[in-house]
């Protein structure tokens with residue numbers, strides 16, 4: 001069967017060879033870690049520890065708050081030296097963080113490995129939540145709520161995302177090459193948690209080593225891996241084939257409804273990195289306290305993939321990859337298309353840090369001056385979300401929030417394809433990224449106002465009722481006296 | 483064929499009678515005090531429309547007992563459009579549009595509020611459980627009982643600040659929503 005093509009997309013230079021030349025490195029443990037409480041999608045976690053307290057490696061230090069949230073664990077042993085707002089790589093504003101100073105010991109909190117077959121599926125989901133699992137592809141959506149959502153579908157199709165379509169990033173490629181068995185074990189656990197009927201693994205055709213490694217691991221599968229037959233799908237290298245909705249369309253031929261989720265059509269996507277982390281938590285009792293980061297770009301001496309303890313400073317990670325090799329023009333977290341420029345390297349590595357691009361001027365595409373839109377339509381042809389970027393552009397300039405909503409601004413995945421093809425050099429994606437918070441704020445202000453209105457009116461009605469009851473009682477008493 | 487035609491003719495006649503009857507009824511209704519009902523209905527609808535534009539902070543800065551009372555006063559022409567500080571100039575402008583008045587910015591005498599709203603936070607160890615804040619909160623966002631610790635349900639708090647003044651031990655402060663899970667620190671923003 002040929003895969004149905006996704007709409008739009010671009011063929012881009014991968015720039016991945018640079019970081020896949022050398023084997024996976026393991027970074028030395030840092031002397032201090034900074035762990036943001038909101039390093040997952042959803043509500044920030046609440047601290048369970050106090051300043052001055054001693055914590056062990058792997059000990060839970062913050063618990064989830066609300067439905068979409070995640071546990072956070074100490075990534076080193078030591079003392080909590082501060083709980084305060086600090087600058088982070090994933091937010092514009094400073095975010096609340098727990099800071100731990102190492103005491104040099106390697107002491108770990110004891111987490112028992114669990115026997116998956118003795119837990120029922122929902123208990124397994126809860127156990128996965130306790131490991132602080134979030135999507136490691138970059139969107140950091142908490143894994144357990146996603147699994148529970150997926151369980152509501154009639155027949156679930158688990159899709160493992162190993163496409164890694166964005167230029168420069170190669171951490172999933174490296175993981176598939178070196179730890180294929182972990183991914184398969186994680187897949188079998190996720191399948192059980194989801195009661196999934198089918199499981200596919202998607203890899204782009206520019207990663208032949210990873211494809212071979214995954215196939216070899218599957219045929220040499222360990223007896224405790226009973227995977228319901230993963231089919232490895234090799235797809236053409238087109239950016240952004242690894243976008244969640246694009247992936248679902250490629251594998252199932254179905255389109256995720258606007259404003260909906262893949263689970264609405266029975267599909268659940270998890271990154272291969274997430275699968276491997278889940279396996280480590282279940283089988284070895286190690287919660288999510290480290291991740292693989294691609295460190296690349298002409299500005300770093302030894303581009304490579306390195307496994308880093310969460311909360312390590314970015315400067316420290318770059319130093320362990322040979323340090324800077326020139327005057328850095330830009331430091332990005334993420335790939336060249338969707339990455340976020342960082343103001344400094346004194347920020348911590350977070351669960352979302354899949355890649356650090358240390359760019360010299362030669363790595364950057366010079367950007368011309370912005371010209372008016374000539375209505376050429378290139379952008380809407382390239383848009384994988386099937387939007388009309390040229391229309392969104394006008395509405396964003398006019399700050400017309402209802403029109404932006406109507407034209408599906410919130411369906412924009414900020415992939416940057418429209419920018420890339422625009423002959424007028426309009427920074428479209430940046431505009432959309434800037435406009436989204438205003439639109440979501442508008443929506444949530446609307447929801448908050450509705451809530452406050454109903455609570456205010458309910459209270460008014462209650463006070464009126466109490467008053468009339470009081471009056472009635474008074475009248476009764478007067479009557480009995482008189 | 484003939485039968486069919488006859489049936490159709492009869493049906494048309496019946497339909498015509500039904501229509502005249504119903505028209506009669508509405509006309510009669512018109513004469514029977516429909517004006518008053520209509521007016522009352524319009525008034526209510528206008529209040530609802532105005533209330534939809536208000537931010538529902540329920541802070542009483544407009545000098546009325548909440549957003550809906552202010553909306554009622556506006557609908558009756560007993561208040562001006564520039565009295566709601568949390569709504570800001572944008573809301574004043576939309577009220578002017580709806581009510582066909584000249585737009586103007588919010589009058590600063592009604593107060594000045596931050597662009598990003600704060601939420602109330604109770605320093606729980608200091609609370610003496612007097613319940614004064616519960617009585618003040620217009621949206622029931624505080625839980626507690628007499629002589630027991632009180633706390634704010636952050637997600638329901640509108641940041642109206644009405645609970646701050648009544649507290650006899652000054653243990654309620656307004657903070658950024660991001661900060662409510664942190665211990666009390668120097669960066670806390672106090673209500674002005």
Ligand code: SF4
Pocket residue numbers: 379382383384385386387389411412413414415416417418419428429432
């Ligand atoms: S950034 Fe948004 S609008 Fe532009 S191509 Fe990607 S999805 Fe479409």
Ligand code: SF4
Pocket residue numbers: 372373374375376377378379380389390393418421422423424425426
């Ligand atoms: S690609 Fe650029 S110039 Fe062409 S229609 Fe889109 S926004 Fe306009």
Ligand code: SF4
Pocket residue numbers: 536537538539540541542543544545546547548549550552565566567568569
């Ligand atoms: S000032 Fe406060 S109470 Fe009055 S309308 Fe505005 S938000 Fe509502």
Ligand code: SF4
Pocket residue numbers: 601602618619620621622623624634638639640641642643644645646
């Ligand atoms: S808790 Fe205080 S600030 Fe919040 S809504 Fe109630 S009275 Fe207003």
Ligand code: SF4
Pocket residue numbers: 604608609610611612613614615616626632648649650651652653654
């Ligand atoms: S008013 Fe202050 S002391 Fe009284 S119950 Fe509320 S928070 Fe506690």
